[in-house]
Amino acid sequence: MTSGRQLSEVLNHRRAGVLLHPTCLPSRHGLLGQSARRFLDFMAEAGLTVWQTLPLGPTHADLSPYQSLSAHAGNQEFIDLEELVAAGLVRQDELGSENNSAQRKSVLALASDRFFNDSEARPEASGRDEFTAFCAANAQWLDDYCLFCAIREVYPDQSWLGWPSELRNREPGALARFTETHWESLRRLRFEQFLFDTQWHRLRDYASERCILLFGDIPIFVAHDSADVWAEPYLFKLDKNGQPQCVAGVPPDYFSPEGQHWGNPVYDWDAMAKNDYAWWLSRLDTQRRFFDLIRIDHFRGLHAYWEIPADQPAPKNGYWVEGPGTRFLEACFGRFPDLPLVAENLGIISDEVEALRHSFRLPGMTVIQFGFDGSAGNPHLTHNQRRRDLVYSGTHDNDTTLGWYLSLDNHTRGYVDHYLGNSADPMPWPVIRAGFQSVCQLAMFPMQDLLGLDGSSRFNTPGTTSGNWIWTLDWSLCADGLADRIHELARLYGRLP
Structure with a gap:
């Protein structure tokens, strides 16, 4: 292959x-x-x-890029507000003297208001067509992500499991009512992702002009408190209340004598296989747009991963579970023949893991x-x-x-x-x-x-x-x-x- x-x-x-x-x-x-x-x-x-780089997604309070709120979204904290001054969306004196999340949110909200108000008067100059095209092209993940973040802003001290049941369980009527009453926040969140995408691709062009390639990183697992798990819980091993039945980690080894308890929910690979791994293919497609080269972190988990029972959280209580292996990678390269993957093959690596890597000629x-x-x-x-x-x-x-x-x-x-x-x-x-x-x-x-x-x-x-x-x-x-x-x-x- x-x-x-x-x-x-x-x-x-x-x-x-x-x-x-x-x-x-x-x-x-x-x-x-x-x-x-x-x-x-x-x-x-x-x-x-x-x-x-490490993963580019928005993080939780611990700042770990490997526990992102989304497998697709860019971190809004990366957006350069000075670029908004150049675009005429904010004034220099409105940026403020502090660079914290609250101040940034205020500036981005101001820029969002001006962007959409100007777009009604001068659509050819505002970038409204580009924004509409971006939203349409990314609707598969963007709508759920913005809903997730808007609800988090209303319930800032709760994971999605702590939300009112109708929002936690994604009841259509409740989501429609929330969308109607929080349209301004949802519009701002979409605008932030549009800005991130625009600035990142502008930066990628700048790099390309200097013969520099961009190299990204995909964590094999995603955070439980994420738009991905909230939007499609059936793709993960969760109980009826949305709690993980088991979580990912690694056994004790030379790198970590006690092992590691990552806390990420593990995939229901059988459920993912039923639609030919569409969730993963969408994720890979997003990263292909961002990077020239992509590393899959913890590649060995595609052959077998360390599953830790949620009620026995010590890593030593885990066990190896067979991963999707060849069938998954065939689906990936069947969809994207030029997929530029690198395998992170550090840690406990068996001959079978290396055989899987070599069969697809992955570095x-x-x-x-x-x-x-x-x-x-x-x-x-x-x-x-x-x-x-x-x-x-x-x-x-x-x-x-x-x-x-x-x-x-x-x-x-x-x-x-x-x-x-x-x-x-x-x-x-x-x-x-x-x-x-x-x-x-x-x-x-x-x-x-x-x-x-x-x-x-x-x-x-x-x-x-x-x-x-x-x-x-x-x-x-x-x-x-x-x-x-x-x-x-x-x-x-x-x-x-």
């Missing part, structure tokens, strides 16, 4: 890229405008041609930090890596490479130094150089590694619920010839565009 022409084109050349979620960009009024363009300019100067991941267990056969060591796979110094779930190195015992640190040639360069540059040298066509580096930062700049620690997802880039750290240093490695090891 083939994974498609587009993926082949992406991996046809040696490339280097950077892993940085947009929330890491410093910006007073939004992320998808000048701040993101400045980052793309830095990438172009450094010879980096792939920008990898996998290697992480240099994982290579030093003392075995010369470790697949993460650079001499064992494969051309078609991706190499990372570390991922968003790892400590920074410098933080990792400093945490090693003396024996392992000596092994790392010896393997990397006892370089005179300070860590993490020996690991970065090894990534550039790798036979892998695509080498990826978290921005914290390219900046040489220690563990205080770690982005996420799996299994913890505080202090994550908040690191912010300091532009001053990108000075002193950093782009030139990266560019020289890209030139030396054949990774320039």
Whole structure:
């Protein structure tokens, strides 16, 4: 089988890229405008041609991109309000001095009112036709998402299980009455998604002009408190009250000795198969519009996933359940022959999981930090890596490479130094150089590694619920010839565009 022409084109050349979620960009009024363009300019100067992000969806209070309110929607917090000033929808003095969610909501509501009022008078200048086309093209998910968010605004302290029963159970009459009385909020929410989509695609064009590809991430599971589960609960293993009967996680392993309890409801794959995985195909179609390359997080869950009974929440009480495997992937590539998928194949990976990945010729991941267990056969060591796979110094779930190195015992640190040639360069540059040298066509580096930062700049620690997802880039750290240093490695090891 083939994974498609587009993926082949992406991996046809040696490339280097950077892993940085947009929330890491410093910006007073939004992320998808000048701040993101400045980052793309830095990438172009450094010879980096792939920008990898985490999932782009709106988050819960914990800020985790892997527990989104929607598998389709963009995070309205990313919208650059300065762009609305340029469009004449708000004045500079109306942006305010604070950049918090309440202030942003107020500004976006003001912009929404002006957009629709102007569109009645000057439809050719307002973008109303584009808005109407966007709503029509995305109606399959947009209407439910906006209803979900509008109801959440009325009941801000409740998940959908705590809503009045007629709204929780989606009684048509109740939804019609709610729509009638909250039309302004629903219109604003649609407008926000239109703005996100417009700004993202404008940014994607800017990246393309600089030969930079955008690389996205799809969590295999979705949050229980999400528009997706509320809108189509029959696709998930829920009880009659909407509570998960079992949840997803991973068993104890070297990465997490106690295992992990993610809390996501698991799919009823039999129900999904009845309509040829239409829910997933729609989700993939959305991400295809956003990205040139897409990673499926926890790919091994397509072969078998760790199911934890809801009434026995310790991860050790879980068990493996067979996933949809070949039939699912055949449906995906049958619909999208050029689907540019990368498999996240880290953790407990069996031969059967790798066989499934290889049968669809999907690239996998290697992480240099994982290579030093003392075995010369470790697949993460650079001499064992494969051309078609991706190499990372570390991922968003790892400590920074410098933080990792400093945490090693003396024996392992000596092994790392010896393997990397006892370089005179300070860590993490020996690991970065090894990534550039790798036979892998695509080498990826978290921005914290390219900046040489220690563990205080770690982005996420799996299994913890505080202090994550908040690191912010300091532009001053990108000075002193950093782009030139990266560019020289890209030139030396054949990774320039």
